[in-house]
Amino acid sequence: MAERELKKRPTASREATAVETETEAPPTTERGDRLKAEIDDLLDEIDEVLENNAEEFVRNYVQKGGE
Amino acid sequence: MAITKVCGIETEYGIRVDSPDDMSPTTASSLLINAYIARLDRKVGWDFEDESPGRDARGYAREGSMPPEIETHLVNAVLTNGARYYVDHAHPEYSTPECSNPREVLVHDRAGELVLTRSMEAANRLLPAGEEIVIYKNNSDRKGNSYGCHENYLVDRAVAFSKIVHELTPHLVTRQVYAGAGKIGEEVPYAGQEQAFQLSQRADFFEEEVGLETTLKRPIINTRDEPHADAQKYRRLHVIVGDANLAEVATFLKVGVTALVLAMIEDNFFAGRDLRLASPVAAIRAVSRDTTLGTKVELASGDRLTAVELQWELYDRARKYAAERGLEALGDEEVARRLLDRWEAVLQGLESDPQSLSDQLDWVAKLRLVEAYRERHGLDWQDARLAALDLQYHDLRPSKSLFARLAMERLTDDEEVALATTEPPATTRAYFRGRCLQRFSSSIVAANWDSIVFDIGEDSLRRVPMMEPLKGTARHVDTLFEGCDTPAELLRRLGS
Numbered sequence: 001m002a003e004r005e006l007k008k009r010p011t012a013s014r015e016a017t018a019v020e021t022e023t024e025a026p027p028t029t030e031r032g033d034r035l036k037a038e039i040d041d042l043l044d045e046i047d048e049v050l051e052n053n054a055e056e057f058v059r060n061y062v063q064k065g066g067e
Numbered sequence: 068m069a070i071t072k073v074c075g076i077e078t079e080y081g082i083r084v085d086s087p088d089d090m091s092p093t094t095a096s097s098l099l100i101n102a103y104i105a106r107l108d109r110k111v112g113w114d115f116e117d118e119s120p121g122r123d124a125r126g127y128a129r130e131g132s133m134p135p136e137i138e139t140h141l142v143n144a145v146l147t148n149g150a151r152y153y154v155d156h157a158h159p160e161y162s163t164p165e166c167s168n169p170r171e172v173l174v175h176d177r178a179g180e181l182v183l184t185r186s187m188e189a190a191n192r193l194l195p196a197g198e199e200i201v202i203y204k205n206n207s208d209r210k211g212n213s214y215g216c217h218e219n220y221l222v223d224r225a226v227a228f229s230k231i232v233h234e235l236t237p238h239l240v241t242r243q244v245y246a247g248a249g250k251i252g253e254e255v256p257y258a259g260q261e262q263a264f265q266l267s268q269r270a271d272f273f274e275e276e277v278g279l280e281t282t283l284k285r286p287i288i289n290t291r292d293e294p295h296a297d298a299q300k301y302r303r304l305h306v307i308v309g310d311a312n313l314a315e316v317a318t319f320l321k322v323g324v325t326a327l328v329l330a331m332i333e334d335n336f337f338a339g340r341d342l343r344l345a346s347p348v349a350a351i352r353a354v355s356r357d358t359t360l361g362t363k364v365e366l367a368s369g370d371r372l373t374a375v376e377l378q379w380e381l382y383d384r385a386r387k388y389a390a391e392r393g394l395e396a397l398g399d400e401e402v403a404r405r406l407l408d409r410w411e412a413v414l415q416g417l418e419s420d421p422q423s424l425s426d427q428l429d430w431v432a433k434l435r436l437v438e439a440y441r442e443r444h445g446l447d448w449q450d451a452r453l454a455a456l457d458l459q460y461h462d463l464r465p466s467k468s469l470f471a472r473l474a475m476e477r478l479t480d481d482e483e484v485a486l487a488t489t490e491p492p493a494t495t496r497a498y499f500r501g502r503c504l505q506r507f508s509s510s511i512v513a514a515n516w517d518s519i520v521f522d523i524g525e526d527s528l529r530r531v532p533m534m535e536p537l538k539g540t541a542r543h544v545d546t547l548f549e550g551c552d553t554p555a556e557l558l559r560r561l562g563s
Contacts, residue, residue, distance in 0.1 A: 050455055051455050054452040057451075057458070058454040066155055066158040066214030
């Protein structure tokens with residue numbers, strides 16, 4: 001039945017927005033490289049701040065129910 | 068016309084005590100809150116006069132259902148921003164003041180985080196060196212214990228509760244595609260296969276479609292009927308099915324879209340395809356377990372839709388609603404327009420490339436982090452380091468928070484968030500509560516959502532009722548406070 005058919009996405013207006021975003025964004029590889037560098041820095045930091053004994057930390061994190 | 072969707076968020080925070088003494092979480096929570104309010108001039112306690120969490124919106128209480136108990140002996144304070152800060156069972160809990168638009172709720176939710184962070188710092192200064200209380204804004208200990216993040220919305224009493232159940236449930240089940248806080252693993256086995264990552268912290272814990280409980284057999288629609296306002300005119304819809312978000316875009320959408328859907332329900336704007344789900348409880352778990360977002364849920368009609376497709380249907384109706392009826396019910400039309408635009412952009416992102424939302428949504432940000440960490444160290448999904456990373460995403464200590472290390476998009480700024488720890492919203496009765504506490508706290512015996520009790524040295528105490536959530540705003544009472552130097556003068560001017 002027609003009324004039950006899923007509407008096609010995106011609609012015209014959404015398509016227009018999508019195109020705009022595309023032209024504004026830097027080329028994919030550049031963006032990808034930047035993201036990768038960002039996350040690499042972050043992972044270095046995480047290695048430093050992550051709770052020392054992860055296993056013990058996770059085991060000891062026990063909450064009583066609330067609500 | 069739908070009434071303005073006054074709303075607020077109550078968050079129970081996770082608490083961990085690092086101490087050789089056996090300090091209970093309840094004691095630690097009390098220490099935390101007392102350390103914070105010790106900085107304030109005078110503590111004003113909560114007034115339990117109107118608490119009746121066992122009242123059911125369906126007009127009856129089911130046999131064997133368990134309304135929560137109220138613990139009157141625990142620390143319980145009202146802040147000058149109109150918020151309530153208290154010990155709930157074994158958790159510190161912060162209820163934002165009543166706000167009149169979704170952005171204001173977001174600012175006050177962030178202010179709550181700041182209050183908790185300052186409390187943690189103040190409490191830790193009182194503890195011996197090497198001991199520490201640590202606060203987490205999450206909803207699960209990964210061992211089957213969950214604590215809540217509840218939203219509240221003002222709803223017209225004239226709307227039949229069953230209509231709310233039918234029309235709101237599909238939204239509550241599917242909004243986790245943007246409002247989920249993300250979780251590694253699962254706490255309730257489902258579909259016989261080990262789960263690596265879920266969209267939602269809380270989906271595991273929902274077992275019923277409708278009910279009064281909040282701590283066991285949790286329902287998607289909670290029926291607690293405790294309006295904290297004129298009960299003839301209003302309901303306070305108590306939504307317990309959300310995650311506590313750190314990402315501002317997620318909080319904004321969670322509250323804003325829900326308020327908008329409620330306004331549409333109230334205005335009978337739900338014509339069109341019947342979106343009722345065949346099995347909401349199964350659907351909420353299935354949606355949570357699919358990070359590819361491809362899972363289709365079955366409607367009662369037999370149609371099958373993905374969660375994102377269902378959200379698109381709601382979005383299309385909302386656009387139509389905005390065009391035909393306006394967005395007044397969301398408290399601020401400009402905020403509401405930005406909400407609609409953001410909702411659209413986020414649904415587009417979810418559809419084309421969820422990773423593009425890693426600076427906007429908690430579950431996407433967390434998943435990206437976990438995947439990268441797992442890849443770098445070659446870890447199994449079961450590795451404790453990943454579980455630790457999951458917990459630490461929510462750690463409120465600025466030095467330890469993983470969330471704080473991500474360059475997440477902000478919709479607020481630090482200044483307004485800091486201000487909201489002491490200043491009430493100007494557009495609800497929270498303004499009157501907050502101003503009274505700022506000006507006359509030494510004469511206030513107790514306060515709660517719908518009244519303030521004054522002791523002005525007369526034989527009897529004087530209770531000022533505030534049964535209208537949209538009265539007592541800056542516009543209503545600023546002139547009342549002008550040149551008013553004593554609480555007795557205030558009460559005289561109020562004519563009480």
